Amino acid sequence: xxxxxxxxxxxxxxxxxxxxxxxxxxxxxxxxxxxxxxxxxxxxxxxxxxxxxxxxxxxxxxxxxxxxxxxxxxxxxxxxxxxxxxxxxxxxxxxxxxxxxxxxxxxxxxxxxxxxxxxxxxxxxxxxxxxxxxxxxxxxxxxxxxxxxxxxxxxxxxxxxxxxxxxxxxxxxxxxxxxxxxxxxxxxxxxxxxxxxxxxxxxxxxxxxxxxxxxxxxxxxxxxxxxxxxxxxxxxxxxxxxxxxxxxxxxxxxxxx
Amino acid sequence: xxxxxxxxxxxxxxxxxxxxxxxxxxxxxxxxxxxxxxxxxxxxxxxxxxxxxxxxxxxxxxxxxxxxxxxxxxxxxxxxxxxxxxxxxxxxxxxxxxxxxxxxxxxxxxxxxxxxxxxxxxxxxxxxxxxxxxxxxxxxxxxxxxxxxxxxxxxxxxxxxxxxxxxxxxxxxxxxxxxxxxxxxxxxxxxxxxxxxxxxxxxxxxxxxxxxxxxxxxxxxxxxxxxxxxxxxxxxxxxxxxxxxxxxxxxxxxxxxxxxxxxxxxxxxxxxxxxxxxxxxxxxxxxxxxxxxxxxxxxxxxxxxxxxxxxxxxxxxxxxxxxxxxxxxxxxxxxxxxxxxxxxxxxxxxxxxxxxxxxxxxxxxxxxxxxxxxxxxxxxxxxxxxxxxxxxxxxxxxxxxxxxxxxxxxxxxxxxxxxxxxxxxxxxxxxxxxxxxxxxxxxxxxxxxxxxxxxxxxxxxxxxxxxxxxxxxxxxxxxxxxxxxxxxxxxxxxx
Ligand code: SF4
Numbered sequence: 001x002x003x004x005x006x007x008x009x010x011x012x013x014x015x016x017x018x019x020x021x022x023x024x025x026x027x028x029x030x031x032x033x034x035x036x037x038x039x040x041x042x043x044x045x046x047x048x049x050x051x052x053x054x055x056x057x058x059x060x061x062x063x064x065x066x067x068x069x070x071x072x073x074x075x076x077x078x079x080x081x082x083x084x085x086x087x088x089x090x091x092x093x094x095x096x097x098x099x100x101x102x103x104x105x106x107x108x109x110x111x112x113x114x115x116x117x118x119x120x121x122x123x124x125x126x127x128x129x130x131x132x133x134x135x136x137x138x139x140x141x142x143x144x145x146x147x148x149x150x151x152x153x154x155x156x157x158x159x160x161x162x163x164x165x166x167x168x169x170x171x172x173x174x175x176x177x178x179x180x181x182x183x184x185x186x187x188x189x190x191x192x193x194x195x196x197x198x199x200x201x202x203x204x205x206x207x208x209x210x211x212x213x214x215x216x217x218x219x220x221x222x223x224x225x226x227x228x229x230x231x232x233x234x235x236x237x238x239x240x241x242x243x244x245x246x247x248x249x250x251x252x253x254x255x256x257x
Numbered sequence: 258x259x260x261x262x263x264x265x266x267x268x269x270x271x272x273x274x275x276x277x278x279x280x281x282x283x284x285x286x287x288x289x290x291x292x293x294x295x296x297x298x299x300x301x302x303x304x305x306x307x308x309x310x311x312x313x314x315x316x317x318x319x320x321x322x323x324x325x326x327x328x329x330x331x332x333x334x335x336x337x338x339x340x341x342x343x344x345x346x347x348x349x350x351x352x353x354x355x356x357x358x359x360x361x362x363x364x365x366x367x368x369x370x371x372x373x374x375x376x377x378x379x380x381x382x383x384x385x386x387x388x389x390x391x392x393x394x395x396x397x398x399x400x401x402x403x404x405x406x407x408x409x410x411x412x413x414x415x416x417x418x419x420x421x422x423x424x425x426x427x428x429x430x431x432x433x434x435x436x437x438x439x440x441x442x443x444x445x446x447x448x449x450x451x452x453x454x455x456x457x458x459x460x461x462x463x464x465x466x467x468x469x470x471x472x473x474x475x476x477x478x479x480x481x482x483x484x485x486x487x488x489x490x491x492x493x494x495x496x497x498x499x500x501x502x503x504x505x506x507x508x509x510x511x512x513x514x515x516x517x518x519x520x521x522x523x524x525x526x527x528x529x530x531x532x533x534x535x536x537x538x539x540x541x542x543x544x545x546x547x548x549x550x551x552x553x554x555x556x557x558x559x560x561x562x563x564x565x566x567x568x569x570x571x572x573x574x575x576x577x578x579x580x581x582x583x584x585x586x587x588x589x590x591x592x593x594x595x596x597x598x599x600x601x602x603x604x605x606x607x608x609x610x611x612x613x614x615x616x617x618x619x620x621x622x623x624x625x626x627x628x629x630x631x632x633x634x635x636x637x638x639x640x641x642x643x644x645x646x647x648x649x650x651x652x653x654x655x656x657x658x659x660x661x662x663x664x665x666x667x668x669x670x671x672x673x674x675x676x677x678x679x680x681x682x683x684x685x686x687x688x689x690x691x692x693x694x695x696x697x698x699x700x701x702x703x704x705x706x707x708x709x710x711x712x713x714x715x716x717x718x719x720x721x722x723x724x725x726x727x728x729x730x731x732x733x734x735x736x737x738x739x740x741x742x743x744x745x746x747x748x749x750x751x752x
Contacts, residue, residue, distance in 0.1 A: 015336075015348040018512065021575030022329035055307040055527060055537070070537070151502060158464050174538040187501045191494050209526060209538075213519035216547070224500075227542040232494040235534075236399035236415060237452040238288070238422050239295045245398055246460060246467075247494030247541070 054208045055173055063172045063205045064090050064255065070175025071253060074230030075243060079103050079197075079254045090202050090255050093133070099254055100164070100197065101138040108142040113161065117144040121163040121193060123186050124149060129166050133199070148185040154192060163193040168219070169204040171212045176229040177253070178212055180222040190226055196248040198228075202257040271636045275608040276600075285605055288421045296596040299535025300650070307531075317528040318654045320521035321587040324513075328578060328586075331482040331515045332569070338485025344546045345566045352380035355509070355570045359474065360389050362507055362566055366471035372489070372496035373397035374476030375413050375590060376509050376570055378612040379625070382474070394466045396495035398459055405432050411606030411614065414533050414592035419605050426450050429458055463495070473499035477510035478589075479525065480567070483518040486546040487567060490529065490539040497543050505564045508545065512569050513586040525589055528652035532591035573625040581663050585620050587653045594647035594657060600640060609637060616647035616657045623664055638664035708735050 058066050068078065068088055078088030080099050091099060108118055120139070122130060124147040130136050136145065143162075154160070167177040177198055181187040190196060206212050216225050232247030243249050279285055304310045324331060336346045349355035359382060363369060369391050371377065383404070386393050395404040399416035403409065405428045410416030417425070429450075475496045477487040487508040489496045500506045516522050530536040546565050577586055595601045595615030606614035611634070613621045619637040626634040638661040647657045690697045712718045712735035719732045727733075 014350050014354065018348060018350060018569075018571045018575050019329045019333065021571075022332070022512075022578050055309075055313065074540075154502075155468050158468055176538055176542070184501045187497070191498050191501065209523035210520055213523060216544075217519070221548055223545075223548065225544040225547045226497065227538070229536075229538050229540050229542075231540075232492070233540055234398045234456060234493045236397070236402065236417055237420075237425055237455055238291050239415075239418075240452050242453055242456045244460065245456060245493035245495070246396065246463065246498055 054210075058172050058207045060207075063207065064202055067170060067172040067175055067205055068255070070172065071230070072175075074175050075233075076175070076230050076251045076253050079252050088255075090257050093256050096199065096254055096256050097134040097138040100135055101142075103197075103252070104139050104142050104162075107162075118142055118162055119144045119146055119157070119160060121146050121148050121160050121189055123147070123165055123189055125182070125186070126166050130164065135164070148189050151184045151188060153185070154188060158192075160193045162195050162197065163189045164197045164199070165189055166199045167204065169206055169212065169215060170200050171207075171209060171227070172205050173208045174229055176212075176227045178216070179226045179228070180216060180219055181224050181226055182222055184223070187224055187226060190228055191232075191247045193248055194244070195250045195252065196228075196231075197252045198254070200253060200255050202255060272608055272610065272640050273636065275610065276604040276640070279604040279608045284421060284424070285419055288419050289602060289605055291421070292415070292418050292602075296534065296592075300532055300593060300596070301535075303531040303535040303537065313524075313527050314652050314654070316524045317589075317652055318587070320516065320524040321589065321653045323521065324516045325578070325583065325586045327517070328512065328515060331517055332512060335480055335482040335485055335515060338483065339546060339567060340485075342485060342546060342548060343563050344485065347566060347568045348571070349568060350571045352570075352572050355380045355568055355572070356382055356385040358568055359507060359509070360385060362505065363389070363391055363472050366505070367392055368466070368470050369393045369472045369474060370466055370470040370499045370503065371395050371400070372473070372475035372491065372499040373400050373416070374474065374509055375410070375612055376476055376511050377474065378410060379511075379572065380570065382509075394463065394470075396463050396466070396493075396499055397491075398456065398493060398495075401459060401463065402428065405429075409607070410612060412592065412595060413590055413613065413617075414595075419607065422452055422455070425455055429455060433458060433462060467498050467502045470499070470503040472505045472507065473501075473503040474507045474509060475499050477508045477514055477567075478529070479516045479522050480510055480514050480569075481516055481519065481522050481544070484544070484547065486544045486548075488522060489543045489545065490526075490541070492534070492536075492540045494541050497541050500543070500545055505566070506545065507566045507568060509568045509570065511574055512571055513574050513588075525653075529589055529591055532589075532593040532650070532652045577624050580624075582620065582624055582660055584655050585617075585624070585660055587655055588617055588621070589653055590617075591652060593650045593652065597646045597650045599642070599644060599646070610634070616641070616661075617655075620657060620660045620664065635664075635668055638662075638668070708733075711735075 056066075065087075072078070072088070080088075080091070080102065082088045104118060104120075112118060120143045122145060127136075127147070146160075148154075148163075165179065168180045170177045177200065179187075179190060206215060212227075216222075228251070231243045231249055231251040232245045233241060233243050234245035235241045236245075307313065339346050347358045349358055363386065367390070369386060371383075371393060373395070377383070383393050383395075395401045397416070399418075400410065402417040402420055402425055403411075406420070406424075411419040420428075475489055478490045479488040480486075481488060487510065489500065489508075491497065500508075516525060526538060526542065530539040533539075546567075574586060577583060592615075594617050595606070598615045601615040606618075609615070609618045609622065611618065611622050611626070613625075619641060622637055623634045641658070641661055643658045643661070645658055648655070651657065690700060708718065711721070712733075717732040717734045719728060721728050721733065
């Protein structure tokens with residue numbers, strides 16, 4: 001209630017004028033009348049959505065394959081890197097930690113941070129999840145962990161090299177990863193680092209955009225929903241496609257079950 | 258003087274003069290040729306690879322139609338839901354009002370970053386903010402380039418499509434201090450840099466701005482009424498960084514961006530990315546103020562959304578709603594009609610004189626600019642061959658050509674300039690001919706005989722005195738015998 005008091009409508013007259021213009025004039029009305037559908041909008045929450053054609057029917061069994069195909073097309077890389085032309089596959093939960101560790105070790109040995117420990121950003125709220133997967137211990141020898149707390153913390157490191165995040169769920173239809181974010185600092189983890197490493201549980205794969213929207217409605221409080229499909233890209237200079245416009249240059253996904 | 262008209266139709270030239278100049282500009286032609294078929298192929302591939310593209314487009318159109326038919330109620334629902342979460346909703350009737358609201362929100366804050374927003378170009382926001390002493394940085398690479406060049410966007414999706422790499426390189430060299438020489442291609446400071454280097458340089462320069470920004474202004478691709486949230490679709494991630502990094506986030510959107518619910522939003526998203534650039538979604542799709550409304554208003558973390566502001570702009574849209582051009586409000590600004598337009602791809606976006614170009618601009622500009630009584634906008638709907646490609650590709654089925662025709666009709670009925678003698682005479686003759694079929698047949702038959710005579714032996718005419726504008730660039734084929742042409746007139750206009 002209090003919010004209504006805090007945010008009064010200073011330009012009420014303007015709103016009334018705009019709305020009055022928009023009221024359906026006689027003869028102009030076409031399609032469904034809101035009088036009948038408005039109650040439906042509100043009650044539909046949590047109920048079954050109206051049937052909508054999706055781009056493709058995806059059986060649960062093929063969800064992971066479809067996601068991998070889509071995401072690969074969007075220039076996502078999967079870990080562990082598949083050999084040759086083999087398609088990446090879902091790995092066991094127990095080997096997640098080793099996979100990340102192997103990857104970071106190779107970066108470390110390549111001298112990505114001039115031979116010193118790689119600074120890695122993680123989400124403070126996800127520390128527990130990452131510990132459960134035994135990741136933090138395994139990567140310790142090569143890395144220096146930092147937690148993203150406040151947005152102002154980034155001022156010191158404008159170009160953080162790595163971040164590790166666990167996706168809330170993913171959409172097979174579009175090959176997208178979905179994050180429900182509580183704070184701005186959490187959200188920045190998906191955008192500021194050059195390499196964004198994302199963990200995804202196979203059971204969190206959803207078939208369509210509608211399912212993703214519906215799933216987000218059942219979740220806890222959050223500030224924003226971020227849907228990430230591939231590394232940041234631009235084609236603004238002569239239509240040449242380049243990765244890493246403002247966001248990550250590489251998006252690495254680990255799909256486990 | 259309304260702010261709108263300052264940059265709007267700043268030059269006295271109309272579409273005709275500007276397009277002639279554009280056609281004679283070799284650099285522009287090179288840039289447009291480069292852009293060429295890329296967009297078209299990407300879009301085609303994206304729609305070909307899905308199984309049921311026609312029903313997907315039909316569903317998107319239905320979603321947009323529902324939104325427009327119920328706009329008033331949905332906007333109020335949107336406002337109520339947003340306010341329940343502590344989000345601020347501001348209404349602006351005109352461009353000046355919208356600028357005033359945003360200037361007010363930026364009071365005492367200097368560093369402002371912007372994600373790409375065509376509405377902000379529409380209201381000329383940058384100029385208004387700069388006048389108030391703020392420092393504004395565009396963060397979309399295309400917008401950044403044209404900001405440095407002090408130009409306006411020439412395409413709603415790719416604002417700098419008219420610039421070549423050489424021009425961009427020169428711009429960056431001029432505006433960026435201490436470019437690291439090592440980063441210059443082949444260590445040769447004079448060599449033109451590759452686009453990778455240019456993208457990297459812009460990334461470095463703009464990152465600083467992100468970190469210091471106090472206010473972020475972005476557009477919104479949709480406003481979801483049942484959620485009271487704004488949806489933003491970007492490829493570079495600049496829109497999201499503009500939203501996340503500063504304390505205050507302002508989302509500026511036209512009122513027609515409203516959409517009923519999640520399902521409708523998903524339906525539109527399916528066609529939006531595909532039509533725009535052939536992507537299945539677009540790299541980053543974010544919902545701000547997304548938190549669902551819990552029952553009875555419990556569990557609401559109002560603090561989360563305290564500094565999110567929606568500015569809803571009317572600027573002529575509500576008037577369109579009850580006019581014959583209401584269908585135009587369905588537009589989702591995908592840019593497909595621009596990419597497929599033979600006029601746009603030849604003359605580029607600047608010839609249209611305003612932010613909205615191509616076929617959609619030919620309808621929108623005269624309608625939105627109506628209040629400013631500018632005649633050069635009224636010229637736009639006449640600059641079309643009505644080939645109809647835009648209608649074919651529009652994902653939400655907007656009949657652009659018939660909307661343009663209606664604009665032409667309106668112009669004829671209420672001309673902003675007095676009709677010339679030539680026009681009046683031509684109309685009188687046409688009326689006479691159309692009302693008398695016999696006379697019509699006779700005149701046309703004579704006309705065809707004359708043409709046949711002129712084309713003798715060649716099968717085409719390459720010069721005709723009164724219509725040189727046409728014959729200068731094309732030949733008129735006359736290969737049927739006049740007799741058969743006359744016969745076909747007989748059958749199509751029976752006595
Ligand atoms: S008119 Fe249609 S094709 Fe053109 S931008 Fe709007 S939605 Fe896209």
